[in-house]
Amino acid sequence: MENLEKQLICPICLEMFTKPVVILPCQHNLCRKCANDVFQASNPYLPTRSGSLTSGGRFRCPSCRHEVVLDRHGVYGLQRNLLVENIIDMFKQESSSSKPAPERKEETPMCDVHEDEKINIYCVTHGVPTCSMCKVFGAHKDCEVAPISSIYQTKKTELSDGIAMMVGNNDRMQGIISQLEEACRAIEENGRRQKTLVCEKFDHLYSILEDKKRQMSQKVTAEQEEKVNYIRGLTRKYGDHLEESCKIVELGIQTMEDFPINMLFAPYALRIAEASSTAHLDKVERGYEDMDHYSVNFKKERKALRTIDFDEEDEDAEGGTEEGEGVQTVSGGAAVTATSSQPSAPQQISSSPSAAKSAAST
Structure with a gap:
């Protein structure tokens, strides 16, 4: 397992490969994030979009110094090495099964004012969680409160809806990008x-x-x-x-x-x-x-x-x-x-x- 772990180390971050893993033309592997960092360091004047390169360029493989030439998709045009990703998953599963599972302790947050009281309610007026003592005798006695579990479910639902909306927006943006690329090819x-x-x-x-x-x-x-x-x-x-x-x-x-x-x-x-x-x-x-x-x-x-x-x-x-x-x-x-x-x-x-x-x- 130790020898296998050495083969799964990225030469850039010196950690185990993080997915997605891309394979270079010289057959060496890199984390896509690490490949993007090397690419940006080698091509500092190329335009970027949201911190990732989108136009073609070139850089050298950190393992063998072989020159890697990329197309207009940049690092995202490199092929993923699904075999290495599957090996990483298998290695992590094997490592986790061989180690005893640590006991999970749920830590309940305590009130900063009343140290012996758990935070179990939510102040709707100020938008902060608090304890029962703060509602009865403390700074939130005149505030509107609600059970923290119901507020948690509401916030969780809002966050889930926001994430779903962002995913949908990302899909639409990707569709627009594909249409624009197709329009460029048609114009050419x-x-x-x-x-x-x-x-x-x-x-x-x-x-x-x-x-x-x-x-x-x-x-x-x-x-x-x-x-x-x-x-x-x-x-x-x-x-x-x-x-x-x-x-x-x-x-x-x-x-x-x-x-x-x-x-x-x-x-x-x-x-x-x-x-x-x-x-x-x-x-x-x-x-x-x-x-x-x-x-x-x-x-x-x-x-x-x-x-x-x-x-x-x-x-x-x-x-x-x-x-x-x-x-x-x-x-x-x-x-x-x-x-x-x-x-x-x-x-x-x-x-x-x-x-x-x-x-x-x-």
Whole structure:
């Protein structure tokens, strides 16, 4: 029994474990009160409620120095060691049965004024117990008194009712605490879900902007390639005409040097006149190479993006609006407002080869 008692000693208070007994992750045991004291000493700045920690923290086991990490329930989140508690009960029963029961003596309180008189009545006027002599000859002779047994039963009933009320209040408080903890978990889960929905809406908005950017870039690229191809084709025509003119000039010079008389029979002047004329070739008018008509002004769109905020009304939005729609509503009350229409480009002047040809001067 002595060896068993040594195993049931708490390393903190050096007394036998007092229930409830908690078991640490390192398998060592502590009284929950002692564990709470160690926890408070290791975490002095954590908030407490009625002297007990309610938020997570950590401390080291006093037996093996193993670090114990607790959740938001603090020490009350540790598991009770019911086996050790049962062993303690069995040990106490065995110890009490092996020792002779002491004789219980009921001591009756005596009056302070009349030392030989027992206290057997209760002064209702002053609210104190007293003896019969005090009622007959003493300070309570004009007071209202009652039998002490009836007052005892009344006080006992009041105390029992008060304890029952406190127990009920504690149960209600525990229920409220459980509801508040559940509300916290629900808020966290709803917050994560709403943030995911907001991110999805913004990702969809990004994809719309990326598609619009690609479409507008393709439009600029298409006109750029059209104009570049037209200019290169026109450059080849002018090059061919220049090459033909050079050949005619060279042939004319050779004719004048070798066969002057042939100039009277060959229409060289007409051929030179035709070669000198560029009326049949297109000419590019001034500003044809400009691409300024594709300028974009996003002033309205920037203003709309800066006004994006959560909607006060609870409206569910369908996923993904078509191009040109102005409002997207995020589930849970977030509204995204943006105008997807773009400013119209200025009228294009001679932006195609056919227009350039029609505007060419002769």
